[in-house]
Amino acid sequence: MSSHRTVLVRTALATAASAVALLAVAPSASSAPPSDSRGYIDSTARCAAPATAVVFGSTAGSRVAICKLADGDLEYRGVRVRDGAKLIAAASQSADGAFTASRDGIEYMVTADALVISAAEKVIRDEPMLDFHRPGSTSSPGAGPTTSATPTPTTPLPPPLPAEVGGGDGS
Template sequence: MDTGARCDENQTLMAYGRTSKSLVVICVNRDGGLEYRGVRLSDNAPLHLPITRSSDGTLVASNDGVTYAVSPTQILVSSGNDVIYKDSWIEFKEASFSQSGTSSSATTTGSPTTTVSTTTVTVTSSVTPTTTKPAG
C-alpha cells in the first residue's frame, strides 16, 4: 500500500502496526534516530514525527501537545490526561536486526512470517488444506 506510513529509501523499517483506523511504521534513520510515520485511514492524513523509546520500551512521539505512544499491544493518542484515540493492533510486527544490520527476519510461530530487508516487507502465510470425506 502506497501511503505516508512507509519508510523512505534511506531508512530501515523497525516496526509496523495496523488498527481499524490507522497504519503506523517506525523507521530508523541512517544516524540511528527514530521516526513515527502514521496514516489515519478515514482521510489518508499522514503524520511524520521524531520518536523516542521510553524507559518501559514504549515508543513516544509528540506534536503540539498531542502524544502518540506505540507499544507492541496498542497505540494511544492523548493530550495531557485526555485520551483522543486508543486501539489495539490488528497486526503489529517488530523487526529483529542481525549483527550485520543489512537484513533479517522476525518469525512468530503460528503467525505470518515477516522478512525485512531495508524498507521492504513481505508477508507470507502458509495454510494447510484440510480434506473432508463425503458422507455415505
C-alpha cells in the same frame, strides 16, 4: 398459490432482503494491508531507504511505522485511514519498549498492543493493534495477532487506497 405458501415465500424474501441489507452495512473483515520489511506498501506508514522499519502496525483507523533513520534517530510515520491525514515526527523509545512521538500537544504511543493518542495525559483514542510487525525478528513477545512480516507480493498491486492519497499533514 395457497395463502400458506404465499406467507412462506414472503417470509423467505424478507429474510433474504434483511441479510443483504446487513451485508451492505456490516464492516468487512479484511486482511492486513500489503506490507514488506519496510512497512505498508503505498502508505505513509513505510520507511524509505536508507531508513529501516523498527516496528509497524495497523489498527482499524490508523497505520503507523517507526523508522530508524541513517543517523540513528527514530521517526514516527502515521496515517489516519478515514481521511488520509498524515503525521511524520521525531520519535523516541522508552525503557519498556513503547515508541512515542508528539506534535502540537498530542502524543502518539505505539506498542505491540495499541496505538494510544493522548493530550495532557487524557486519552483521546486507544486503538488496538490488528496487525503488528517487528521486521527482522522471528518472535515478538507481547505482539498483537500478527507478528511476522508479510512477504513482498509478486502480483501487481491495486492503486493506493483513497485514504492513502492526498490528505494533509496533521493528526
